[in-house]
Amino acid sequence: MNTLKINYKNIYYPPGGILIWIIIFLELITFGMALVAFVYDGTKNHEIFHQSRLQLNATLGLVNTVFLLSSGYFMAKAVHEFEHKNISKASLFLKITALGGLLFIVVKFFEYSAKIEHGLTPDTNSFYMYYWLLTAFHLIHVIVGLVIILWTNYSMKKTNTTTEVEDVKTCGAFWHMCDLIWLLLFPVLYLIF
Amino acid sequence: MKISKEYTFIALLTLTFVSSIVTLKTTEGKTDVYFLLLILWAVKFILVAFEFMELRKANVFWKLTLGFVLALIMTIILLLL
Numbered sequence: 001m002n003t004l005k006i007n008y009k010n011i012y013y014p015p016g017g018i019l020i021w022i023i024i025f026l027e028l029i030t031f032g033m034a035l036v037a038f039v040y041d042g043t044k045n046h047e048i049f050h051q052s053r054l055q056l057n058a059t060l061g062l063v064n065t066v067f068l069l070s071s072g073y074f075m076a077k078a079v080h081e082f083e084h085k086n087i088s089k090a091s092l093f094l095k096i097t098a099l100g101g102l103l104f105i106v107v108k109f110f111e112y113s114a115k116i117e118h119g120l121t122p123d124t125n126s127f128y129m130y131y132w133l134l135t136a137f138h139l140i141h142v143i144v145g146l147v148i149i150l151w152t153n154y155s156m157k158k159t160n161t162t163t164e165v166e167d168v169k170t171c172g173a174f175w176h177m178c179d180l181i182w183l184l185l186f187p188v189l190y191l192i193f
Numbered sequence: 194m195k196i197s198k199e200y201t202f203i204a205l206l207t208l209t210f211v212s213s214i215v216t217l218k219t220t221e222g223k224t225d226v227y228f229l230l231l232i233l234w235a236v237k238f239i240l241v242a243f244e245f246m247e248l249r250k251a252n253v254f255w256k257l258t259l260g261f262v263l264a265l266i267m268t269i270i271l272l273l274l
Contacts, residue, residue, distance in 0.1 A: 008250040015247040021255060025262065032266035039273045062213050066206065069241075073202040076245040080198070169247075176246045180238055187234045188270065191216045192227055 006166065016173030017166060024177045027141070031134065031181050035188050038130040042193050045126060049193040052127035055120065060111050061190040064104050065182065071100025072179045075149075075172045082168045087156060090168070094153040097175065101146045108139055131189060138181050145175045201244040208237050227274055235267055 006013050014021045042049040078093035115121070115128075122132040152171040156163040212233040216226055242259055243249045249256070 008247070009252050011252040011254050014251040014255045025258065028262055028266075032262065035266065036269050036273070039270050043273055058213065058217060062209065065209050065213075069202070069205050069209065072241060072245050073198065073205075076198050079247075173246055176241055179241050179245070183234055183238045183241065184266065187212070187216075187230055191213065191230060192274070 016169040020170045020173045020177075024173065024180070027177060027181060028184075031138075031184055034130070034134055035184060038134070038188065039192070041126050041130070046193070048125050049127045052120075052125060052131075053190070053193040055118075056131070056190050057111060057114070058190045060107055061186050064107050065186055067100045067104045067107070068179050068182050071097045071104075072176055074100065075175045079165075079168050079172045082156065083165050091153055091157055094149055094156075098146055098149045098153070101142055101149070101175075101178075104142055105139065105146075108135070127193075134185055134189065138178065138185060141178050141181065145178050148174055197244060201240050205237055205240055208233050224274065228271060231267055231271060235263055238263055 008015050012018055074093045074096040078090045078097060081087075081093060082090035120128055122129045148171050152163065152168060155161060156168065212230050216230050239260075243256075248259065
């Protein structure tokens with residue numbers, strides 16, 4: 001394992017690498033613009049947005065927030081352990097992180113099933129168009145993040161692994177990006193209006 | 194370092210429950226509640242970025258840029274509400 005120390009104060013080397021941070025900013029700006037459009041539409045169609053928002057299950061959203069924050073915490077622990085060359089502990093924490101992601105997907109599956117059962121699809125109204133677009137796009141990021149976590153876990157446990165601390169930090173940065181996006185989505189979609 | 198992550202996690206969970214419960218139980222003065230709610234969620238956003246993503250170790254450019262993007266999104270949303 002390469003333990004080359006990187007000076008994170010250098011503008012070109014943020015923790016996880018400059019490329020992942022460029023992706024993070026692009027994602028945040030994309031979701032941010034969509035949320036601004038959502039709120040703008042909401043102020044124009046307040047009654048529709050208010051009634052539709054009341055049909056969302058905020059408790060499930062809250063449970064999913066806890067799952068994502070917990071998995072984010074364990075991801076931070078995994079990076080910390082990998083930095084200190086505790087591969088087995090880092091692997092354990094990565095698996096717990098993946099479990100949090102899986103639980104998020106399971107809860108989302110139940111939430112989506114209930115919506116489809118009640119005929120609340122993207123065609124229902126503009127609120128549900130934003131709801132499906134934003135949450136499904138976020139869910140795709142969570143699934144991609146899960147694949148990256150499982151791949152990182154697999155590669156770090158190989159004998160003579162070439163996985164470096166920066167690789168795990170990059171994996172962590174992508175996963176935390178899913179947290180950050182959800183922290184913007186949840187209050188605006190589930191609690192406002 | 195280790196204690197910092199534990200405290201951050203506890204703070205994140207506490208802020209999540211407090212902000213959600215306050216919002217769901219409030220029926221009056223919603224504009225003020227929304228303002229408070231978004232500020233609390235912005236604090237959580239900063240905690241995740243600075244503590245879990247270790248942004249506090251990064252160059253000030255990255256810290257200011259993230260703060261700017263967050264402030265921009267939150268300000269526009271608050272102005273629209």
